[in-house]
Amino acid sequence: MFRVRATLIALGAASLALTGCTASAEPRPDLAEFYGQRIAFEPCAPYATTAVDGKLFADARFDCARVQVPLDYAEPDGPRSQVALLRLPARGEKIGSLLVNPGGPGGSGMSFVAQLAQLWAEGPVSERFDVIGFDPRGVGASTPQANCYTDAEKDRGEDFAGQLVPDVPDAQAAREVAQRCADGSGGPQALASFGTANVVRDMDVLRSVLGDEKLSYLGWSYGTQLGARYAETFPQHVRALALDGAIDPDLTTTEFHLAQMTSIQQAFDRFAANCATSADCPLGTDPGRATEAFQALVRPLQEKPAPTADGRGLNYSDALTAVTSALYSPRLWPKATEGLAELAAGRGDLLLAQRDIAAGRGPDGRYSNSGDAVYAIRCMDSPRRTPAEQAEFARQVSAAVPFADPGRPVPESHHECEAWPEPPTMPEPWITGPVDVPPTLTVSITGDPATPYRGGVNLARVLGGSLLSVNGSQHGIALLGQSECVDDIVADYLINLRTPPEGARCSA
Template identity: 75%
Template sequence: MVFRVRSTLVALGAASLVLIGACAAPAPFETRSGPPGSAPAGELAEFYDQQVAFERCAPYATTALDEKLFADDRYDCARVQVPVDYADPDGPRGEVALLRVKARGEKIGSLLVNPGGPGGSGMNFVALLGPLWAAGPVGERFDVIGFDPRGVGASTPRVDCYTDAEYERGEGFSGALVPDVADEQEARMVAQRCAEGSGGPQALASFGTSNVVRDMDVLRATLGDEKLSYLGISYGTQLGAVYAEAFPQNVRAMALDSAIDPDLTATEFNFAQMTGFQKAFERYAADCATSADCPLGTDPVRATEAFQAIARPLLEHPAPTADGRGLTYDDVMNAVTSALYAQSLWPKLTEGLAELAAGRGDVLQAQRDSAFGRGPDGRYNNSGDAAYAIRCMDLPRRTPAEQTELARQIRAAAPFTDSGRPVRESHHECEAWPQPPTLPQPWVTGPVGLPPTLTISITGDPATPYEGGINLARVLGGSLLTVEGAQHGIALLGQSECVDGLVADYLIDLQTPPDDARCTA
């Protein structure tokens, strides 16, 4: 049975209750016996001792874009076995898929890379940046490893809650616009269909940060590295920090870009994030207003009102698009919020809003499709489904009253997202998940006895506000690199020689920048 999940700008979280099945709760992080970096004794040794067999990447592709990227002979790929449940290492097994760009010169080791999400494919991300690894110093000294966390992309078991056809119809999870669920019955249906499509309740309960960091330590060992070198962006900073607290003796270098704030609860972070998007919308509107043909007008104070006048009619009548799908209100909100991630996307956002004001939605539909991971063939990657499955096992769950109140608070914090319709009481899509969340709260407390780390934080980042980088650097006892700019993510992306140079110096030579280091995006 298919149902439509109503979308509002409610932030990631969950309500309470359970059950569609049961599995053992994850065990505490494995206690080490032996020198730092050694494999654990006992039942996990066979995972740590396995041999990695790299091969051509073409069979690993799950999207049309991957099919093109993974045909490149510069890359090779592999799968590493991990237990689905670390408390039951003799039970079902999963496989974490890897893509490798081999070091061009004298190799230090492997650099494990996660692009965020949660739900982002590290394999796709590393392959997309292939030309940068081929030219830069990091690609010379490291095997760059993009991995798909459990549940994501080419890894198995893989999260699968909704079909491509359902996403085309606006059903299922809605990306940047977090869904709410009408009642307990719908919550049970969400959990049931995710379990059925993803390998059962035990697999569904395994898709969480606590298990991903265990997988990362298995990857470190199987790749032959005594210590982990790591680059994490956005959610990837949380992965890195949780790994550091679990396995501090196994950390060599950790570059964390656009940090999730460890000082905030999940609800507080959601609120801060939406406040950041409102600020980004206002910066965009002020920039747009300098042009006489700005679709939001030349008075930035009235930009929110002008945007609502353009977007709200789509609640009743989607805008026509060339492919016949039509552009809905939810589509517009996803397109706009994703375009606010970087100032470089503002011109295309202006073009799309102007087109929408004139009665068509093709430009914004293309932006929405990019945000959703939709390919030209109509296939979607599974980042949307995976994001919710992972966060359902990470975040504290909210009661319907708490979820509804958060919706009201976020609408007040980010009025450009206000649909004009009343906020209805809602349940959370994680309410009936098969197990409670497994990520500790707070998820990192420090100090954790780490070698120097490097956190990179951008002053105008809408998705992970700048203060989060300050706080993560403090908790980890590491260095902070401040970047003046208005975007989300910058390290080793070829956009700032200053940033890329300092990050390369750190990863290669373990040289951290001075305390007051600043770069410009």
């Protein structure tokens, strides 16, 4: 499974007190304290956890706050978690709040909204909504925070980044992964709290304390799973759900990952065909031999990293992460081509720079925790495979995405979540039946490399909502300034609750 940062989807003031109101259905009495809490907005600078966020959060347009939620909803009187959020206040007559999640899992909604604020500055959505980017529990500025590997260990490639299937050779190694994640994240109870089921409940608390009777939500990729699970859990609290790049509700976790690998290979093939139109393409001018050419370039990095100016070197996993992340949008293909050409000439600086963006490594050498959060969240969501099932999965992955085949026998492996302190908390299939909610809007791109188009079709069906099909080859498009057609339809839906006609289609 590839770790690609959600930020790739999108290439101060006086404190204010806000009193939460109750929704149309009263919360459980033992949760009333959380639903009715007052939150105080304040300048965002202290919320930054990375150097990049430090610069973004200094913008006086934003204010930030923390919301108290139970660490374990079964024990509301027990330890607490804090969900951090960033607000871009509405410029005009306000409808309410719009919660935003960029995907991942592990993507920081706070950072995402801060990055997109300039793009949205004059748009209709930020005129009518307080745009709220929140960090799901375990992520970014929220607490407790998922932490499994140090920055130095990530630099050395000792985490799971760039691995198609995490390398966990035996049961002892699986126990060590779980233990180090528990130790770094605040203990087993904290580690077990990082999952979609709890984030969905946190979202309902956020809705209430922000003063909204019903939720308006915009989510990409994994964020579609959050939105749809919210719809199933709190259908009476839904106003609008705009979901872009859907996780397929008809597939098991294993089936979805295999479909994703197939789509990534298809994206590589499109990238290679585009590159082959140039005589100096580092993969050659025959697209049919591009996989072989790519392997010839990157497999030697397993034994000898390519030199880089900072002395770290570019290893095999780094190169794979860099190129895979660039496949998420044709706009990034030139970077991958340039980086591969440099690698063919013996250096790895350009690909390492792309890898660092994808891995959340800042210019100061510090990483965001989104990579650790991916595993912590998924380990509380997904079924654990037996060693035999894991071995078969690894063989299927290798067949599905041959450009990333390292050329070595598939090792015997245990599931990376095998020793997690609690069993997973999300059902499979992850939506258990038809969901009765107001009209929703699902956006699905025909050539999406990460969330195949069929997933959007299936999610729209399960939610009984509208589908907007988009001709394109990237992952994520809604309100990203890449298609006026898409942006107009999504904005009209969020503001006026108008859905497009059946068969609506746009182009990227």
